[in-house]
Amino acid sequence: MILLDSQQILAAIGRSLETHVLPSLDDELAQTQVHAALTALAEVSHRLEHGDPYVEANTRLETGLRSLATETQGESPELAAQIETALTAAAGIDDPRERNRSLGEALTGLLGRDDPGVARVRQLLEQEASRIAGEDSTWMCTAAIESLQ
């Protein structure tokens, strides 16, 4: 249906589920599935507007790693070189998820090093994990969590 954009179609699906499906359901599990579907539709709609969240995540990680490579050049040249290698490898990957995968594997290798600079790699990952946790919690469906109790 060419007239509506993707977000308009998703919004219509959400309204339909809320108006025509949810009120007719007696089964508690089925109701919860619809609530969870509505939350998922909202998340997908947000992605259509703002893009894959991994694009921003990769930018943040790469910026942080670039600074780290510069800062650790003097005290930990090997660590700095390994970070540069990871950044170069990731830069050649267009797909944001594949790029994140490449960075993730490289970061796992960095964390395993016996090097004082590794603490700052971990700090960077912790910051990113906290940010992702915050974003993910936006898309948590309360009804879904309650039903699992």
Added chain:
Amino acid sequence: MEGGALLDPERLEQYLKADASHLGVHHVHAIERFANGLSSLSCRVEVETDSGPTTWVLRAEPDHGVIPPYDIVWESELLARVGESGLPVPGIVHVEADEHALGHRFALMTFVDGEVYQSLDHRLEDDPALKKSVQTRFVEMLARIHQTEDHGLAGFDDGPSSARALVAVCRQRLADTEIMPKPLLRHALDVLDRLAPECERLVLIHGDYRLPNLKWWDGEIVGVLDWELARVGDPVSDLAFTQTVGAGPCAVENELADYYCELTGETIDERRVVYYQTLELVKGSIIGLAGAHDLASGGTDLRLLSVAAMGATAEPIVSMLESQLELAEEMDT
């Protein structure tokens, strides 16, 4: 629909008459799936037997699940054993170990009637006396579980072995379900492996000890449910669970931890608590990842999206606790 033939009253009735005739089933009136729970498929089954109308619980290994491997036969044997030891658990009515019989391996259990409190339950917040009583019984039952010796589960030589066995399970589950690399979790598992602590004694661990898994009657616990994560391990492991993934009004810390120690004679050192809090949160994160993986591999339960989101919230806390553990280790050495 998940469950297939198992959730069809007619098919179940045919099966029970043919393959479990000793139960004296005349008619299966209804099978109703419980909406709560995340892993095993659990249903309420209303039947007519030689003794009259009866309610059972049917618990089956799921098509998809976030805490595999499932083994309903093992769980049933454990329930039967700890039930004989005096713990209030559902009685085992029948076990079907052949998945081809009705599409799933399953067990029929007695239905434990009673009240259930949720982790966030306004009845407890509104009534301090009730809350206090529930907390006390909660700790007493945990102490009883930990003092149950005849459980039949395989043991370990020492605390580090039992902890490392659980870390190994987590590592395998992470490898099986990691859609995107998780460097912090991988690193946490390495640290948990390295710093596995000693403990004074190894006991029966419930593994999922929280209010929603308990049934209450007249202020007493009459049913301890969901034993699929039970194992032998450091008792602090169950305590740490109540403080993290299973957190609620009954977190066993401060005065409740003191009461637990008084009942069991256990001494709890802070480092073991932090160790097992970290391990429980790693487990919680991996269950979240398993939820996402399940949906990406054909699963249909959309609640798993929220489970995955919740798992992500544990990751930064894991890293923080891991730093505490490493710091404590450095100070020791």
